[in-house]
Amino acid sequence: MTIAYKFLRPGRMAPFTGARWPPAGEWLDGGGSPALCRCGIHALEAVALPKWMTEELWRVELDDSTHPGGGIVLARRGRLVERVAGWSDETAHAYAEDCLHHLPRGGCEVVRTRAADTVAVAATVIAGTAAAEVGYCAAKAAEADAPGGYERERIRQAIWLASRLELERSTPG
Amino acid sequence: MSEREITCQELVELVTEYLDDSLPPDRRLLFEEHLAFCSACGTYLEQMRLTIRLTGTLREDDLDPIARDSMLAVLRGFAR
Numbered sequence: 532m533t534i535a536y537k538f539l540r541p542g543r544m545a546p547f548t549g550a551r552w553p554p555a556g557e558w559l560d561g562g563g564s565p566a567l568c569r570c571g572i573h574a575l576e577a578v579a580l581p582k583w584m585t586e587e588l589w590r591v592e593l594d595d596s597t598h599p600g601g602g603i604v605l606a607r608r609g610r611l612v613e614r615v616a617g618w619s620d621e622t623a624h625a626y627a628e629d630c631l632h633h634l635p636r637g638g639c640e641v642v643r644t645r646a647a648d649t650v651a652v653a654a655t656v657i658a659g660t661a662a663a664e665v666g667y668c669a670a671k672a673a674e675a676d677a678p679g680g681y682e683r684e685r686i687r688q689a690i691w692l693a694s695r696l697e698l699e700r701s702t703p704g
Numbered sequence: 705m706s707e708r709e710i711t712c713q714e715l716v717e718l719v720t721e722y723l724d725d726s727l728p729p730d731r732r733l734l735f736e737e738h739l740a741f742c743s744a745c746g747t748y749l750e751q752m753r754l755t756i757r758l759t760g761t762l763r764e765d766d767l768d769p770i771a772r773d774s775m776l777a778v779l780r781g782f783a784r
Contacts, residue, residue, distance in 0.1 A: 546739075547736050547739070568729040568730075582740060585740075661743070663740050667742075
């Protein structure tokens with residue numbers, strides 16, 4: 532068994548398929564042999580959380596899982612264990628503030644534009660897509676500032692989230 | 705731009721393949737990763753889904769003749 536994370540829309544709704552997850556403790560079958568973006572349960576390692584934020588964050592238990600890369604965990608079936616209560620509007624605001632705090636200062640026009648984008652989006656943050664957009668804009672600003680900045684900023688964001696939400700950073704099988 | 709990223713414009717170009725479930729897995733992943741942070745594209749995708757659902761319920765008799773002729777003229781223009 533593997534513990535991983537799953538972002539869902541309100542009401543335990545899968546963000547892309549629209550499928551509703553059963554209540555915590557009940558297994559959800561992935562419908563066949565797991566294949567990336569085709570079949571199976573898709574969940575996340577903590578390192579990938581900033582790229583996939585929605586309103587609800589859940590800790591999930593996965594059966595027969597693989598790690599195809601990109602922080603994604605694929606499994607034949609999974610079940611919700613508990614909702615990560617710390618992922619809230621308040622945390623999303625704090626996350627946005629942290630992204631703003633780490634924005635590159637000065638720099639070329641592209642960097643300044645990216646930074647301004649981040650500040651503008653941060654003003655609208657609630658837990659969900661807007662928070663995801665702040666993280667994205669901040670990572671783009673970091674990339675404009677220095678090569679490799681995008682991935683470095685994404686990792687920094689993931690570490691911040693894992694620490695704030697007291698998540699496991701690795702998911703041994 | 706990150707190498708592993710699609711733009712809003714690319715997403716618009718790929719939306720039909722996405723809805724037809726014919727995107728290769730790697731492109732589908734990038735498509736959904738874009739949706740995760742871009743609320744505008746999320747809205748666009750929902751509008752496309754709604755349009756497909758509503759037009760699927762239309763019968764030929766439901767179309768106003770003027771609207772039908774206008775649409776045909778536009779489509780013929782595309783074909784040129």
